[in-house]
Amino acid sequence: MAVTSITGTGIGAAVNQKGSEHMRLGAEKLIGPRVVAADDATLNGSGVATIKLPALSGSAAEYCVMANHSDTTAAGAVAAALTMDATSTTVALKGPNSSVVCYVIVKKGLAI
Numbered sequence: 069m070a071v072t073s074i075t076g077t078g079i080g081a082a083v084n085q086k087g088s089e090h091m092r093l094g095a096e097k098l099i100g101p102r103v104v105a106a107d108d109a110t111l112n113g114s115g116v117a118t119i120k121l122p123a124l125s126g127s128a129a130e131y132c133v134m135a136n137h138s139d140t141t142a143a144g145a146v147a148a149a150l151t152m153d154a155t156s157t158t159v160a161l162k163g164p165n166s167s168v169v170c171y172v173i174v175k176k177g178l179a180i
Contacts, residue, residue, distance in 0.1 A: 100178055101174050101176060103173070104131070105159075106172040108171070109168070109171065110167070110168050111165065115163050115166075116160070116162055117160075119158065122156065123152065123154065123156055124152060128150050130175060131150055131173055131176060132173070133148045133159055133174075135148035135170065137169055138170055145163065145164075147162045147163070148171055
């Protein structure tokens with residue numbers, strides 16, 4: 069890259085690249101879809117766990133929930149479901165009895 073000015077002005081200067089003074093550039097515009105919750109849970113003797121979270125904005129269709137079994141030597145199949153009401157968000161996990169399951173909830177979409 070060539071320097072066109074020692075005064076900080078000209079076609080390559082940052083002063084010409086900053087955008088509008090009214091432009092909002094929040095983190096959601098930079099990182100795209102965002103993780104809203106991530107943790108693990110121990111399933112009970114029947115292979116079930118229910119996690120209650122505060123209410124998320126929007127509807128359940130706007131989120132993806134993913135889960136995986138934490139045992140790397142004998143991983144079992146797990147399932148996760150997300151439901152929402154006016155006051156809370158619930159994640160239902162199902163898998164092998166008494167096992168540890170990691171889960172993550174991601175808000176769908178592009179940051180545009």
